[in-house]
Amino acid sequence: MAGANSYFLPGFGISRAVIQNExxxxxxxxxxxxxYTHQxxxxxxxxxxxxxLTKAQIDDLKKSSRDYEEKQSRRANEEDVFVNQPVAVAQRIRRSG
Incomplete structure (x- = not known):
């Protein structure tokens, strides 16, 4: 990437899935x-x-993120998904000894 510039974009209101896609x-x-975390x-x-990115493009990303999150929320409600479902883990038995 010749002549590449890097800059920080605050993530408030922007979904990671949306920005990576768009x-x-x-x-x-x-x-x-x-x-990334900056200060x-x-x-x-x-x-x-x-x-x-221009201000208009950032606003577009925020709108797309809001739409994406609402769609994900509706999907989760339709499927009755329990996100924090317990996961069984193999347990070791302690022996005193």
Missing amino acids: IRYHCGPDAIVRP GRDGFLLTTSGPA
Whole structure:
């Protein structure tokens, strides 16, 4: 990636699944995004040789994220999924000895 720029994007209101799916559409085919924490704030580190995201593009990502989260919520309610379902783990028996 010749001439690539990296910058931090605060993650409030932006779904990880959405930004990873749409970043190449907004910033070009070589754009990379990954979760990142900057000065205690969670967000994303964007690396691209293309232009930085505009305010309108960020707003579009937030709208797409809201739609995605609502769709996921409806799907979970329809399927009656219990996210924090207990998982059986092999237990070791203690022997005094």
